[in-house]
Amino acid sequence: MIDFKALAQKYDTPLYIYDFGRITAQYEKLKKAFSGRKSLISYAVKANSNLSVIGHLAELGAGADCVSIGEVRRALMAGVPKYKIIFSGVGKRDDEIEEALKNDILLLNLESEAEMDRVEAIARNLGQKARISIRVNPNIDPKTHPYISTGLHENKFGVDIETAKRMYIRANQSDHLDPVGIHFHIGSQLTELDPIKEASMIVADLVRSLLAIKIELKFFDVGGGLGIVYDKETTIEPYDYAQAILGTLHGLDVTVICEPGRFMVGNAGWFLTRVLYEKVNEGKRFIVVDGAMNDLLRPSLYDAYHKVEVVGKSGGETPADVVGPVCESGDFFAKNRPLPPTEHGDVVVVHSAGAYGFVMASNYNTRPRPAEVAIVEGKDRCIRQRETFEDLVRLEKMCL
Template sequence: MHHFQYRGDDLYCEEVPVARIASEVGTPVYIYSHATLTRHFRVFDEAFAGVLHLVCFAMKANANLAVLKLFSDLGGGLDVVSGGELFRGLKTGVPPQRIVYAGVGKSREEIAYALKSDILMFNVESGQELRLIHEVASGMGVRARVALRVNPDVDPKTHPYISTGLKKSKFGFDIGHALEEYEAARALPSLDVVGIHHHIGSQITEIRPFVDALEKTAALVRTLRERGTEIRYLDVGGGLGITYKDEEPPLPAEFARALIGVIRDLDVTIVLEPGRVLVGNAGILVTRVLYTKQTPARNFVVVDAGMNDLARPSLYGSYHAIQTVRQVSGRPEMTVDVVGPICESGDFLAKDRGLPRCEPGELLAVMSAGAYGHTMSSNYNARPRAPEVMVRGNRYHVVRERETFEDLVRGERTLDELG
């Protein structure tokens, strides 16, 4: 359920016409719905109300400060994967006790920053990282709370680039060797071993892989306890999929019921790291048609948003529904490629898509763009990154300004300037 609906012929976000935002803020522009974000967080959080839990939003999906603040105010924490994400989270006022930190390549400086910030725990991905965290913590005279990220070798049946829990993936410890790794961690005096973590992938639309992974991890928790390692936090990662086209992912309530069924007797706090499911359908990317162009082979709609603004179609071949912001009846439908201005043939938002015949100047809404949209955007082809707008009721707010040309060259010097 989201709050991007037509009223008459015009697409609205909550009470605000999308065309008004586009004409006042310009295009391309990301638009988020406050009501949708709130609803998604609440539905997810309430699904786990029966057990001790903490929802740590995976901010790689959407790192806008207004989004982080909204979830934090609703009681959420964060899953961060870099010093920069930690900085953004702390700047928003998210309590550090609600922050978990994953990622295969944490640097010494990032580890020290997280220790100084006193985050809830590190989700550790290798033996060398364990030892480095120990070393940094003992140098600072503190103890580091850690969970080991295990790789449960479960196929999440999603795109290979977003499958993270297979044996061949770079993430986590092989689950078959986890017991020895826990022993090694316990022997390091500056570490407090408090948890276990797994994350098997993203855009998962079936319950089974989640349950399979959790059964393996839960069995490990029981064995660890028998051997004297008390696991207080069981972090099950993120990954719940959304509907981009016709997928039918489990509802948060079904997802929660299945997971709780596996861990009910374990007496742990379950940590969840949802990203896409909270923000994906709470955002759209609005773009303007620049040109339409027919070649003997294809029909193109050239728009002012490119792969630098929304990388997912180019990166994963992902599907995003595209709708005209104003519906005009009686227009013939055409099969088109919606392409951006970037000098790459891989720069497209849709291929072979049926759309009403578009006119230069009209607005298109790229749906389900709230997750891995702006966070994956870049300045490729020296294109300033798009602004982000949050709509609440009948008002909208620019929560991130459009970058300027000056922003593009900030911090750069020619050798002449440097003398």
């Protein structure tokens, strides 16, 4: 059991806590599920980019799926081997592409013909051959929140099947492009298996059609998106997930790449905040806490549900909104949630905050971002210090 009250006392609040033992267990579940075939579990760094989190997964054998050159740099700094790093993302600057090629990472994942033009030109200037994959949009409804749906033609990601085929033929004929993989990712927080299986079948058929014209791909990247339990979701078992994908790959000798993010760290993290006071407006109860939407944005951005509990308190629950100090009506962690009476200083725990928590934090309202603490073999370690006001203004200059 994690002593949240003691950690809040030691490190102050707001505060993020991550259990590295749980992260290990999630990695091992997924790695075991794909053990029947060559595979690489490539952690989606955008979910939680703390160097210690990335480094812990690297020690377990994970690669890194990166969507900015900053994330590529983080992965290298945290000890991920360059041959396990993928650079994805729908918009890459020329200098980012050049740096990735100079770092000789595993591959760049391309999302348009225009992007292929830039990669080919930059590789030519460097006298290199760029290893690439192409993100295919299979036009499958992932049945998830529209903001995290990525597999439909209305989404900005990837290219359609015919465009992908044309791009592979062109890349195969280029002196500066080496098509080594294919990629798809239909969305995040996926809780239904059928859309994943259907997408995999479509993309596997494309790989077979390419093989028929002597374009042999080495990597079959299935993206990430495996959902976790925030409330009462029925999630997909890693074994069933792997079998659904592997069952579409008959006749193909490929290494399967899986890019989990939320699945690895989501339920391994908690956000701690303290009660400042309660207020009641004409019967409407508010619990005002010291954490805010700038610290944990998901409820405000997605109307996302997170389990909320008051440490050491139970009984007498009445509906309450848990809100922060930020000057926005959208600054909340929970609405109309049955919670016990609270007092100044009570510790409130927001569960399932390990993914898309700190990484989406900001300094809105000139609020310093929280500290981050890891629990490693029962011991707590600070893996990111709390920001100070001086940190926030360090890069600013007065225009006199």
